[in-house]
Amino acid sequence: MTKSSGNGFPDSTNLVFIGGGNMAAALIKGCEKKEFIRKENVSISVQTEKSAQKWRNQGYQNVFTNTLEMLDKYPTAIYVICVKPQVFEEVVSSWPVNSRPRFIISVMAGVPLKTLSAKLPFVSGNTTIIRLMPNVASSIGSGASTLCYEKNEKIDDQASSIEYARKFAECVGTVEIIPERCFNAAMAIGGSSPAWTFMYIESLADGAVAQGLGRAEAKRLAAQAVLGAAQMLLNTDSGFDIETQHFALLKDKVCSPGGTTIEGVRALEKNGFRSAVIEAVVAASKKADDMAKMMEK
Ligand SMILES: NC(=O)C1=CN([C@@H]2O[C@H](COP(=O)(O)OP(=O)(O)OC[C@H]3O[C@@H](n4cnc5c(N)ncnc54)[C@H](OP(=O)(O)O)[C@@H]3O)[C@@H](O)[C@H]2O)C=CC1
Ligand SMILES: O=C(O)[C@@H]1CCC=N1
Incomplete structure (x- = not known):
């Protein structure tokens, strides 16, 4: 056999x-x-x-x-x-x-x-x-x-x-x-978003470098901070249930009243952070839709 x-x-x-x-x-x-x-x-x-x-x-x-x-x-x-x-x-x-x-x-x-x-x-x-x-x-x-x-x-x-x-x-x-009808939207997150996440991590490091932290430390710290945050969303040991709970629950845990993080949230919102990310996902997904149409010709 x-x-x-x-x-x-x-x-x-x-x-x-x-x-x-x-x-x-x-x-x-x-x-x-x-x-x-x-x-x-x-x-x-x-x-x-x-x-x-x-x-x-x-x-x-x-x-x-x-x-x-x-x-x-x-x-x-x-x-x-x-x-x-x-x-x-x-x-x-x-x-x-x-x-x-x-x-x-x-x-x-x-x-x-x-x-x-x-x-x-x-x-x-x-x-x-x-x-x-x-x-x-x-x-x-x-x-x-x-x-x-x-x-x-x-x-x-x-x-x-x-x-x-x-x-x-x-x-x-x-x-x-x-289902295939959601494939391009999923591709934007699964396939393309690592590129944007690298950009995000690079920007975190740049911000800290601007404030005097060494480049190597800033890069390591930024990458580990993003990894840890993602793991908290996926690992139920954090007490978070990705199926039923809102991400803001974890965000709110970090934002102390009158503290530093909420000032960063304010700056991000003022500069259209969430909208920029949403538009990036939509743009990548639409590009794949356009590529599919071109392929049909
Ligand atoms: N990069 C990513 O993050 C992701 C990519 N994809 C998809 O994966 C696919 C490949 O991407 P990626 O691996 O990054 O691309 P690469 O450019 O790294 O690889 C393309 C490969 O195709 C080979 N090739 C080109 N023409 C021919 C041919 N006529 N016959 C046989 N082989 C040929 C190239 O050969 P040679 O090495 O000799 O040039 C190369 O090995 C794409 O369709 C992309 O949409 C999907 C998800 C994520
Ligand atoms: O940019 C691209 O077209 C490919 C597909 C997803 C990631 N890279």
Whole structure:
């Protein structure tokens, strides 16, 4: 009998990554660390020989600079699309018509399921296509991913594919399975917000540096303060229940009457802090909506 390592699929199942950049690296390394996959079952296609060599130097042997050649070699593997959305059309053009992947996971922002199906007519129909939106913290196993797919009872054993994708995403952090109509909004928080959080932490440090604190101390302190605050929201040991309680409960605990923090709250509100953050989420989400519309053309 074929051995299985608990992911529901035989150990010999090949995972084929189209694109081998930051996201592919985070996912591959996270899955390997959790022994979900092994190097010998991973194939990667990249654009440049330089990137291919980087992967080979890390012990990956199945590395290609020609996607068609790779997909030809693994016509029934699990495919993970990890290229930029702008490159997707090019990838489609080098997709062999006889490939029959077990299922497909796409991490591309702004490329909806219906576009993926329409652009890959020869593989869709009886092939589950899953959208997964990981984030940069996946590279250290602290990602916050979202996943969506279209339920189709005609597809054989679709539930196993979804379960595999869920476990795959869990190798690099948490995963929320959500309807596609909310996917771009979730992407703005899960996928994009780490960039804004880095900006926020940088600004905290800048403020303290302006007031005389050393740069290194300010950076460490700011990062740890943000981490601790996030952990209080997620860890019930803080007495906070994220399902039922309002974030302001914790904010109010920090704001002593007549104290320092409330002065900072006042300054933030005066400068449109919350509105700026809300608008950033809406802007990122709308950009993904626009990208999806462009893709339809
Ligand atoms: N960065 C992030 O935080 C997140 C990104 N995403 C999504 O992940 C996807 C990838 O992003 P990211 O990993 O950051 O991008 P990168 O630029 O790091 O990686 C893109 C990869 O695609 C390869 N590539 C380019 N053209 C081709 C081609 N024709 N055939 C095969 N491979 C090709 C590149 O090769 P080479 O290395 O040789 O240039 C590179 O390895 C995007 O669609 C993005 O929307 C999703 C969530 C978060
Ligand atoms: O900026 C982007 O388009 C990608 C998707 C989410 C994070 N990075």
